[in-house]
Amino acid sequence: xxxxxQTWHYGLIAKWWAEFNDDFRPHEIPYFQRYIERGGxxxxxxxxxxxxxxxxxxxxxxxxxGCDVSADMVALCREKATHEGLTPTLFVQAMHGLDAPxxxxxxxxxxxxxxxxxxxxxQQALRRFHEHLExxxxxxxxxxxxxxxxxxxxxxxxxxxxxxxxxxxxxRSLRPASDGTELGLRSRIVELDPLAQRVTYEMHAExxxxxxxxxxxxxxxxxxxxxxxxxxxxxxxxxxxxxxVQGDHNDAEPTSDDDFIVFVAKKH
Ligand SMILES: C[S@@+](CC[C@H](N)C(=O)[O-])C[C@H]1O[C@@H](n2cnc3c(N)ncnc32)[C@H](O)[C@@H]1O
Numbered sequence: 001x002x003x004x005x006q007t008w009h010y011g012l013i014a015k016w017w018a019e020f021n022d023d024f025r026p027h028e029i030p031y032f033q034r035y036i037e038r039g040g041x042x043x044x045x046x047x048x049x050x051x052x053x054x055x056x057x058x059x060x061x062x063x064x065x066g067c068d069v070s071a072d073m074v075a076l077c078r079e080k081a082t083h084e085g086l087t088p089t090l091f092v093q094a095m096h097g098l099d100a101p102x103x104x105x106x107x108x109x110x111x112x113x114x115x116x117x118x119x120x121x122x123q124q125a126l127r128r129f130h131e132h133l134e135x136x137x138x139x140x141x142x143x144x145x146x147x148x149x150x151x152x153x154x155x156x157x158x159x160x161x162x163x164x165x166x167x168x169x170x171x172r173s174l175r176p177a178s179d180g181t182e183l184g185l186r187s188r189i190v191e192l193d194p195l196a197q198r199v200t201y202e203m204h205a206e207x208x209x210x211x212x213x214x215x216x217x218x219x220x221x222x223x224x225x226x227x228x229x230x231x232x233x234x235x236x237x238x239x240x241x242x243x244x245v246q247g248d249h250n251d252a253e254p255t256s257d258d259d260f261i262v263f264v265a266k267k268h
Pocket of ligand 1: 007009049050053067069070073093094095096109110111117
């Protein structure tokens with residue numbers, strides 16, 4: 001069970017996140033923040049990445065720790081925090097092996113559940129979250145529903161699946177980074193297994209300086225594709241009795257048109 005979770009958030013991809021992803025899906029930040037502010041401290045940001053959510057929360061004076069399986073993402077998160085004079089507790093850990101220094105009133109996982117893990121590891125992660133919550137604490141997990149991405153959804157069908165792997169990814173466009181380099185990413189779908197509910201992507205990353213290619217990397221990422229009802233059952237198996245599902249970080253009932261849904265699970 002302790003096997004390594006396989007993610008691609010290392011090296012140039014971690015650098016890309018630190019450089020360009022702070023403004024990604026901004027409505028997620030106040031959504032989780034409200035739960036922490038309403039008596040939800042201390043909180044743990046599981047898979048905190050480079051601190052897109054964690055740093056604004058710590059800046060606002062909230063007691064929030066962070067963990068992530070990628071030492072590169074954690075190092076960049078720490079660097080950003082230090083730059084602002086902030087010193088959050090950060091640690092490198094896979095969520096299924098979570099062993100945090102304290103217990104929390106809120107644990108939240110944004111954009112990371114099912115990345116690079118097996119079904120067993122995901123079930124184990126839910127048990128670890130349950131164990132790390134204080135009594136009456138709240139777990140918040142979001143997922144992108146498997147039918148959200150039109151291109152990906154087509155590959156559930158046999159006649160589309162045989163066309164995988166995709167031959168070419170999206171075109172690479174270089175973006176200027178703060179250190180004078182330019183970064184480009186290109187991803188493609190390699191495989192989709194509908195029985196295992198798993199898609200495998202490949203990401204090619206390049207770093208250029210003054211028109212010269214300085215570095216390039218290729219990474220793979222398996223993503224587990226969950227539907228609402230199976231995650232509800234998994235949460236129940238992990239000990240969460242009281243679970244509400246909400247729409248795309250909006251406090252409303254979920255609808256069939258929501259690309260993301262959030263599970264709000266109480267530990268009693
Ligand atoms: C899409 S990023 C999201 C980062 C951050 N939560 C945010 O919303 O900005 C996914 C993050 O999950 C981390 N991650 C992937 N699999 C993980 C696992 N099994 N346990 C802990 N972190 C994981 C990656 O290293 C990466 O930092």
